[in-house]
Amino acid sequence: MYASVTQGLKRAAQINAGGTATIFGERKRTWREVAERVARFAGALRALGVREDTRVAILALNSDDYLELHYAIVWAGGAMVPINTRLAAAEVAYILSDSTPDIIIADEACLPLLAQTSSATAKIFLGERAPPGWLAYEQLIRDHAPVADAERRDNDLAGIFYTGGSTGRAKGVMLSHDNLVSNALNAIPLVGYDQDSVYLHAAPMFHLADGMATFAMTMVGGTHVMIPRFDATACLDALARHRVTNVTLVPTMVAMIANHADAQRYDLSALRQIQFGASPMPEATLQRAVALWPKVLFLHGWGMTEIAPIGTALPWALRVPSVAGERLRSCGHGVLNCEVRIVDESGAEAPRGTVGELVIRGPSVMLGYWNKPTETAAALRNGFLHTGDAAYMDADGLIYIVDRLKDMIISGGENIYSTEVESAISLHAGVAEVAVIGIPDPHWGEIVHAVVVPRAGATLSAEDVRAHCRALIAGYKVPRSIEISGTPLPLSGSGKVLKSALREPYWRDRQCAVN
Numbered sequence: 001m002y003a004s005v006t007q008g009l010k011r012a013a014q015i016n017a018g019g020t021a022t023i024f025g026e027r028k029r030t031w032r033e034v035a036e037r038v039a040r041f042a043g044a045l046r047a048l049g050v051r052e053d054t055r056v057a058i059l060a061l062n063s064d065d066y067l068e069l070h071y072a073i074v075w076a077g078g079a080m081v082p083i084n085t086r087l088a089a090a091e092v093a094y095i096l097s098d099s100t101p102d103i104i105i106a107d108e109a110c111l112p113l114l115a116q117t118s119s120a121t122a123k124i125f126l127g128e129r130a131p132p133g134w135l136a137y138e139q140l141i142r143d144h145a146p147v148a149d150a151e152r153r154d155n156d157l158a159g160i161f162y163t164g165g166s167t168g169r170a171k172g173v174m175l176s177h178d179n180l181v182s183n184a185l186n187a188i189p190l191v192g193y194d195q196d197s198v199y200l201h202a203a204p205m206f207h208l209a210d211g212m213a214t215f216a217m218t219m220v221g222g223t224h225v226m227i228p229r230f231d232a233t234a235c236l237d238a239l240a241r242h243r244v245t246n247v248t249l250v251p252t253m254v255a256m257i258a259n260h261a262d263a264q265r266y267d268l269s270a271l272r273q274i275q276f277g278a279s280p281m282p283e284a285t286l287q288r289a290v291a292l293w294p295k296v297l298f299l300h301g302w303g304m305t306e307i308a309p310i311g312t313a314l315p316w317a318l319r320v321p322s323v324a325g326e327r328l329r330s331c332g333h334g335v336l337n338c339e340v341r342i343v344d345e346s347g348a349e350a351p352r353g354t355v356g357e358l359v360i361r362g363p364s365v366m367l368g369y370w371n372k373p374t375e376t377a378a379a380l381r382n383g384f385l386h387t388g389d390a391a392y393m394d395a396d397g398l399i400y401i402v403d404r405l406k407d408m409i410i411s412g413g414e415n416i417y418s419t420e421v422e423s424a425i426s427l428h429a430g431v432a433e434v435a436v437i438g439i440p441d442p443h444w445g446e447i448v449h450a451v452v453v454p455r456a457g458a459t460l461s462a463e464d465v466r467a468h469c470r471a472l473i474a475g476y477k478v479p480r481s482i483e484i485s486g487t488p489l490p491l492s493g494s495g496k497v498l499k500s501a502l503r504e505p506y507w508r509d510r511q512c513a514v515n
Contacts, residue, residue: 001363003181004153008219009035009071016195016221022064023225023242029064031221038072039146041137045076046147048103048122053157054078057101057120059092059110061085061228062205065126065137069105070214073159074177077150078103080159081172082206085229086492089115091170095162096120098371099172105137109228154178160370161208161305172370173305180215182363183308186335187216190313191246191275191299197222198270200244202235202253203495208309209277210248230495232256236266243270250495251281252433258288259432259455273297273319277331282426282434286328290321302331302401306385308364310335312399330398338362342393347382350392355402355415358391359384390417407499409438411446416477418448418499424472425450425465425479430458433489435497439481439506450479451502453488460484 012021013035021031029037050056056073058080060066073080081099083092092113096104106114107126123134130136152158158180160172187193191213199217201224203210217224225242227234230253238244249257254276257263274289274296281300290298297319303309314332318324334340341349342356350356361384368376379386390403402408402417409416418436425434433453438446454460462482469478490498 001178002153003176003178004149004151005074005158005177005180005215006071006149006151007181008184008215009038010149012218012221019195019221020223021218022067023223024064027064034064034068034071036146037141038068038075039149040141040144041068041072042075042149043144043147044140045072045078045103047144050076050078050103052077052150052152054103055081055099055101055160056103056105057081057083057096057099058105058206059083059085059113060105060107060126061109062201062226063107063126063228064224064226066205066226067201067214067218067224070211071218074152075149076147077152079157082159082161082211084162084170084206084492085110085113085204087113089113095170095172099160099162152177155367157367161211163305171372171375174367174370175308176367179308179364179366180211182337183212183310184215184219186337186364187212187310188220190301190310190335191216191273192316193217193220193222193246195221196245198242198245199224200235200238200242200247201226202230202238203248203250204229208305209250209303212303212308212310213246213248230256232260233262236260236263236268239268239271240266244268245270245272246275247271248275248277251276251285252489252491252495252497254281254289255285255433258285258292263292268293268296271296273299275299275301277301277303281329283423284426284428284431286321298328300328300331302358302389302399304387304389306366306379306387307338307360307362308366310364311338311340311358311360311387327398330394330400332399333397334360334399335362335364338364340399341384342391342399352393352395355390355392357405358387358389358399358401360387361385407437409436409446409448411438411441411448411476412444414476416448421448421450421469421473421477421479424469424477425452427472428460428465428468430454430460430464432456432458435489435499435502436479437499437503437506439503441480447480448477449481449483449506451483451485451489453485 012031017032021034022029103122104120105124125134155176158177162170301313312332340360365385391401407418421436432455435451439449441447490501
């Protein structure tokens with residue numbers, strides 16, 4: 001199979017040259033313009049020494065320029081290294097020292113994160129007024145002629161995408177052109193992207209949950225709309241103003257939009273589908289979203305950086321909540337060209353309905369972890385990627401994620417899935433956010449601990465939460481320890497709740513601590 005990331009851009013410029021490629025604020029660019037700018041910036045990168053596998057780091061908020069970088073770096077022959085903009089400076093420094101990029105590209109908002117910058121040979125500023133020692137992105141495009149595509153392809157390295165670091169040191173996931181193209185080819189029919197699609201980049205573009213649309217939407221010649229960072233008001237405004245048809249959100253983002261005081265005032269009649277994943281959707285959040293947008297399809301999918309990233313998707317017929325019913329909790333079937341299984345601890349396939357580990361193999365599975373052969377060998381075994389996700393498969397082949405294996409709580413010998421408890425608590429009318437973790441207990445080993453953020457104006461007590469849970473879940477699953485928090489839950493750059501941060505005070509200095 002011929003697989004090259006740049007082929008998608010060439011196709012868009014060929015079939016929809018004058019069509020709107022990107023919208024960022026008041027600025028619009030056509031596919032002809034984007035392709036020209038990409039080839040020119042690739043020429044600048046070549047002049048700066050980019051060759052095969054040269055790493056180029058990106059640290060910036062969402063923009064139309066960010067989309068161009070996805071293509072210009074590989075057009076020049078290099079490999080992109082997108083970096084989480086919500087990391088601390090020390091964490092950014094670690095990624096730079098680990099990936100050793102020759103070039104760093106950053107915008108003004110992210111410059112403070114480069115206080116401990118690496119020894120990159122060149123630094124490029126996204127904007128006109130570059131700081132001392134930095135080159136200006138737009139000036140480089142103006143000053144360099146277009147160059148021919150390096151035509152990197154197949155198993156050539158396309159990028160190193162660092163995991164969020166929520167479970168310890170961030171790992172660099174090496175993805176090939178084949179990985180990213182295979183994922184895009186799966187996404188197009190599964191999501192339904194076409195040339196008339198308008199996609200909103202509300203989730204961070206450094207994260208592959210959003211990156212799936214970067215490559216798929218380009219391939220069909222659709223339109224990309226960007227907001228710099230997620231904000232519920234900005235997201236609703238962009239969805240309405242630009243007649244957006246598709247958006248990918250994590251459940252915390254869906255909750256923020258659904259809870260927005262003015263959500264009903266925005267015209268989202270163009271919106272066809274909300275793709276969600278990254279973590280299970282609390283039932284109450286889904287109910288509020290469906291009530292607000294009854295004609296919108298809800299696509300529940302599962303994925304991870306290591307598979308570029310989509311691994312399963314809900315079938316079309318089950319994206320209508322009234323049709324799907326309880327099956328909307330499923331993240332669907334395996335994607336078209338990958339094999340998924342649920343296995344037990346011995347690696348044997350588990351019976352249908354039995355919880356085990358989700359494993360997957362296929363062309364979207366990573367090359368491995370950068371500079372981490374031991375971790376690579378642990379993850380890639382017997383031809384399958386072992387994901388660390390606990391799941392089960394029903395008789396129809398639908399997959400249900402029940403938890404991360406590391407988030408499962410074992411209390412008195414009983415397995416308790418944090419997501420089940422979270423979903424129950426979320427149904428309380430006074431709850432805005434909830435996270436459930438296991439904390440140490442001398443008698444039970446672990447007990448269920450819930451961190452609950454009340455809705456604005458609500459009065460909530462620990463006993464209120466317990467009484468609510470007793471009517472919905474078994475007694476041994478009801479939280480024994482409950483914290484009512486006045487501050488939002490900590491989130492990773494991709495919008496996931498950072499349970500490691502919540503666990504840390506309880507498991508500090510304990511040998512059995514989990515990350």
